[in-house]
Each structure stands twice: as C-alpha cells, then as structure tokens.
Amino acid sequence: MVKMPGAAVPAEREPGTGHHSSVVFADDQEWAAHLCAFVRDGLARDEEIKYFADTTDPGRVLRTLGDAGIDAVAAERRGQLSVSTAAQTYLAGTGFDPDAMIGLWYDAVEESAARGYAGLRAIGEMSWGARDIPGADRLLEYELRIHQEVFERLPLTAWCFYDRRLLPDDRVDVLVGAHPANRGGPVGRPVLRVTPLTDRPGLRLSGSAGYDTREAVAAAAAAVRGMPTARVELDLAGLRHLDTASLATLAAAVADRPAGPPLGVRHAPPPLRRLLDLFPEFGSAVEVLDR
Template sequence: MAMVPEVAVPPVRGPAVGRHSSVVYSDDRAWARHLCAFVRDGLERDERIEYFADATDPERVLRTLADDGIDAAAAVTRGQLSVATAARTYLADTGFDPDAMVGLWHDAFEAASARGHRGLRAIGEMSWGTRDVAGADRLLEYELRVHHEVVDRLPVTAWCFYDRRLLPDAYVDVLAGAHLTHRGDPSARPALRVAPLVDRPGLVMAGSAGHDTRDVVAAAAAAVRSAPAHRVELDLSALRHLDAASLATLAGAATGRPDGVPLRVRQAPPHLRRLLELFPELGSAVEVVGR
C-alpha cells in the first residue's frame, strides 16, 4: 500500500480504515495544520464539514482557516461549513450518549446528502472527556463503536482531536488506540489496547487486562453488547493476560447480546475454556475459534 502524507485525507468512498482517525498534537501549529488540511480537502470534495470545538473558540477556528487562505466565511454562508461547540451540540441536555451520537451521525449525513453534498466529515475536540460531563465515561465505548456503526456504513470522515496539553498521556494513549488510523504525535502503547477489527465486526484486545484496566474492559464489553451486526468477533490472540473479573465482564457482554447469536472469541485463553466447561449454558453465548 502506498504511503500517504501525514495530513492527507483518504478518499471518502475508500476503505473505512482511514476515515476514523485519532489526531494527537501538543502545540497550536500542529492543530492548525491538521485542521486546515481536513477542511480544505472537504471543500474540494464538496462535502459537508462540521467542527465541534471544546477548548478552542469557534471564531479562532474560522480565523485560522482564513489565515491559511481558506474562504471559511463563504463556506459558512453557503451552509457547507459549521463550527459549533460540543457543549451546544452532542453534549447538550443529558450529556454524552454514544447511542444518540451514532444516530446523530446518520441524521447529519442524511441532511448533508439532501443538500447535495457528496459526504460528511467532522472534527471533534475530545478535551471534555476527563471533565465532569455526564456520559464522559462512555467515550471509549463510542470510539470503539463508531467505526463499524457509522464509518463502515456511510461516506463519513471523522477526526478526533486529542490535545496532550489538556489530557493525561495515559488517557490519550487508550483513546487514540481505539482508532485504526493515527495522525500527529505518536501515542505510547497502553497496557491494554482495544480497537475495531479491520475486516469484520468486532474488536481486538492486545496487552494485559487486569485491575488497572477495568474501565477499558467495561467499554469493550459495552461495545460488544450493543454491536448491531449479526455476527461479532472478539480477537484475543494478542492478549497476554485476562484476569477473572475482566473475563466475567466479557462473558456478561456475550450473554447480553440481544439476538442470541454467540460471540465468536478467537484464541480464547485457557481459563475462558474452563469457564465454558464449568458453565455449559455459556456455550450458547460464546463460540471459541482459532485454538
């Protein structure tokens, strides 16, 4: 596969792998570089563009675009570009709700399509994730779901902006790891990385799942439980350790899936197989593949 420039945007109708990206940066110049590349490419493709600001004044977003030679004011006037705050959009009223957000993506794409745009793209500043915002603890669940539930299904490009000056490194590394494409400052490898599978509905878990990663496991379980696909897979082939509590959480997600189709678990650890032997009723919820 040919290498692309760091800030290049994949074709809107190309593989979904490159259209949901984490953008990690540590200074204003990097923020502006990614912003301008994203918006300029969207304008050239005649896509609807939305920017959801948190720590950045919306007027500053527009000024930065104008300083780079982009006629942002005209794009706003004709309805192709919108810059708003997260607090007034997807964080309004009840706070952050991944289910509602997935629905908003579909609604926003339909609205963009009705106006004649060829696709939809959005930037979201994620600095609100560690504040006392209702539903903020479900952000990782959302990042794990949006690939298969939105980007795989629609001509949508979404870049999630993570500013290291505003967020703890460990938090950024876990959230960035939930994306299949990474731009900007490289993230360290977290103790437990969870990401969508590239070629089929499901997740891959890599590293060690224990007491310190309970929140990550809970988010993975929630994403598995709510996945709309008929067949979902959990790939554990790169998982070095899975403690009993994490195992119970994942087993609960498997039994909680609404359609009754078993969760496919690839290369399940020995203690999961022992659990299936001790509790045969779990056999209808879990299918072990790839020994």
Template sequence: MYATSESASGGTAADRHAAVEYSTDAEWAGHLVSFVRAGLDRDEQVRYFADATTPGRVTRTLVDGGIDAPAAVRRGQLVVTTAAETYLAGDRFDPDAMIGLWWQSVRDAAAQGYRGLRAIGEMSWGTREIAGAERLLEYELRIHHEVFERLPLRACCFYDRRRVPADALEVLAAAHLARSGSAACPGEPGLSVAPLAGPPGFRLSGSAGWENRRVTAAAAAALSASPAEDVTLDLSALDHLDVGALTDIARAALRRPSDTPVRLLGGPPALHRLLELFPELGAGTELGAGTETTGR
C-alpha cells in the same frame, strides 16, 4: 443507499475515522486547515465541534490559512459549533444519541447537495467530570462499524496532548484504525481495544485484569450494543485474562440483541482454564481458531 466500504469522502472505513494528536497550536492549525480545505475542494460539507477552542478562533485560523471561511459558513458548507451542542447536547454523553446525530447530519448534507460529510471533533471534554464521559471509549469503538462502514463520512477526533492525560490518550487513540500526529515513542497502554477492520467485532491487546477493568467494560458495552448478527472478539493478542474480565465479556454476549454466539478467537491459556472452571461463562460465546487482523 449509502456506500459501505468506500465513500464520496474516499478511502475505506478504516481510513476515514482517525485519531489526530497534537501538542502545539501550530500543529492543531495545520491539521485543521488541511482537513477543511480538502473537504471544501471535494464539495463536501464540513463540520467542526469545538471544545477547548472557540468557533471564532476556528474560523480565524482558517482565514489565516488562506480559506475563505466566512463565505463557506454563509453558504452552509462550513458549520462550526461546539461539543456542548453535539456530543453533550443532552444531560449526559450518550453514544446512541451521537450515532443518530451522525446519520442525521449525513442525510442533511446530502439533502443540501453535498457529496459527503467530513467533521472534526475536539475530544478533550471526554477526560473532564462530565456525565457519560466514561462512555467515550465505547463510542469510539462502536462508530467504526455502526457509522463509518455505512455512511459517506470522514472524521478526525482531535486529541490535545496538553489536555488529555497520556494513559487515557493511548487507550482512546488505539480505538481508531487510523492515527496521525502520534508521539515518536508513545507509551503503550496495559490494555487496548480496537475494532476489527474486516468482520464486525473487536480486538483486545495486552493484559485484561482488575487494573484495566474500565477498558474491558467499554469493550463489553460496545460488544453488547453491536447491531451486527455475527460478532467476533479477537483475544489472540491478550497476554492475560482474569475471571472478572471474562465475566464482563460473557454478560455482554448474553445482552446482545442477536441470538448468535460471539465468536472468541485465540486468547491466553487462562481463557480455557477459566471456561473449564466456570462453564457458565461460556454461555453466549463460541471458541474459534485462528486470528483476525485489524489492519493496523
């Protein structure tokens, strides 16, 4: 049985899934070397999924940083591969397949005698014209509860500001409860969504309207896929919610494998007016009082 809140990798689930942002090669190298060194020192297996860089460049950079990467590769403690062999191993990006890969990778690391697994994934592929890339936000939201709360795993999602548009970066990075290397004055997305640090669920912040429908759709997909019996959707930080966004949420609630209603917390005044006008949108949900915290 794996630990649920604390793991061999240290810290809580909220700490162990981080968005790491950088703007220069030197910043990338600094994050890489410190993260890998910590994993090797803790007798964990370390995996790196390259995209904009090459596996050879990763190992050379580690050597330049004082790490005997070739020896770690030979003994199987360091595995450097590519996004094409992991995130994109099928004909499209599939969050369910990637979640399964994390579970298998943790089992493999344990079978080889390692105390845990840590990984770095370069995420620049998510903003290219790749089949399934539109599901990246759904994936980032789901893995907090489906992976990091349940497995001895620590991972950094590497986001290169030179390759990922600023608006997409803000939305994707906001889906992590831990974030490092962020710009001094980052722009705020019109709508962001993050997993709750406590109970299974998500928190929407900002304005949920037509212009942010892709974010709402990703949140709805994560909601419908959640295996948890009880799920909370915190709307207390929403300034606006239109009928289209509420429809996405209502349909997702009805698609869930559990028959337990999704608990809605807070929400703008428009939420209650919409439920009065369209009571069918309340099917699969129940209104609650109070506000959940995200640990941010």
C-alpha cells in the same frame, strides 16, 4: 426526531466509505496543520464540513483557516462549513449520551445529502472527555461503537482531536486505540488496548485485562452489546492475560444481545482456554474458533 442507528443509508451513498481517525497533537502549530489539511480536502471533494469546538474559540478556527489561504468565510456563508461547540452537540442536554450522538450522525449525514454535498466530514475536539461531565466515562465505549454502528454504514469522515495538553497521557493512549487509524503524534502502549476490527465485526484486545482495566473492559462489552450484526468476534492474539471477571463481563454482554451465535474468539491465550474449561457456563456465550 432522532433516527436510530438502523436507519437506511441514502440510496445514492455507499456505506463504509468514511474514515474514523484520531489526531493527537501537543501544540497550536500541529493543531492548525491538521485542521487546514482536513478542511482543504473536504472543500476539494465538495463535502460538507463541521467543526465541533470544545476549548477553542470558534472564531479562531475561521481565522486560522483564513490565515492559511482558505476562504472559510465564504464556505461558512454558503453553508458548506460550520463551527459549533461541544455544548451544542456532544454535550447537549444533561451530558454525553453515546446512543443520542450516534443517532445525530445519521441525521447529519441525511441532511448533508439532502443539501447536495458529496459527503460529510467532521472534526471533534475531545478534551471534554477529561472533565467531570455526566457521561464522559462512556467516551471509550462511544469511540469503539461508532466504527460498526456509524462508519461502516455512512459516508462520513471524522477526525477526533486529542490535545495532550488537556488530557492525561494514559487516557489519550487508551482512546487512540479505539480508532482504526491515528494521524497525529506517537502514542504509548496502555495496559489494555481495545481496537475495532476493520475486516469483520468485532474488537481486538491487546495487553492485559484485569482489575486495573475494568473500565476499558466495560467499554468493550458495551460495544459488543451494541454491534448491529449477528456474528461478533474478539481477536486476542496480543492479549497476555484475561481474568475471570473480565471474561464474565464480556460473556454477559453477549448474553444481552438478541439471540444469535456466541461471541467468536480467535487466538485465545492458554489462560482463557483454561477459564472456559473451568467455567463451562461461559460456553454458550463464548466460542473459541481456532482450537
């Protein structure tokens, strides 16, 4: 039975100790360097390690580790290291379901703790996000949601591998922004970047939100809707433009949440303040915190 995101964290663990990072690379050498560093660190910390491959042959993962002097075969034999595929994890069933995947993280952390490991760490190849797979359009929503719904609650470290050879640059740039940290190569600046706040529940929006960024706004709205806290904030210090449709999408997400305080907005640009004056119906769902 898949546990819901509100499931209790094992008592011996402290929530919020994990890290969610993107890793952008463009060649096999970079891929191998990140892989080996991640696995070495996990073995040294006595953590369980999972690798979810998409286009990479699982045997190649083990060979690469072995070539770097890491006894991956022994780690796999004792159950500390496992290499599976996206089809067995992210894409099991009819496609990608963020809610199901979030539940699976809770199961995996609990099982790892029961086996006596100090924590769980995982690498996921995200190249499937560029293919015509049911639910792939919800990948940004998932990346935004798991900071609050998973990493703030579980002892989990996960690196999302983004191979520039397999994903469009503009898609990579947007997805990388959904991670609190990027350990890979440089990324460009998308029209709209949405990033989780790390000091409080909420999101930071930078750039311009309009018709061309409606998918990113919808993902942000879905993340706001699912955040498991009463108070949620948006930091708009870097936002140059927010159109009425985008504001309505975010306000509707707040309205769908359980009864609680309105969406708090900090550093609201003048256009947003004017929109709120023109459309007072948003006032019950949106509160400017620094008027």
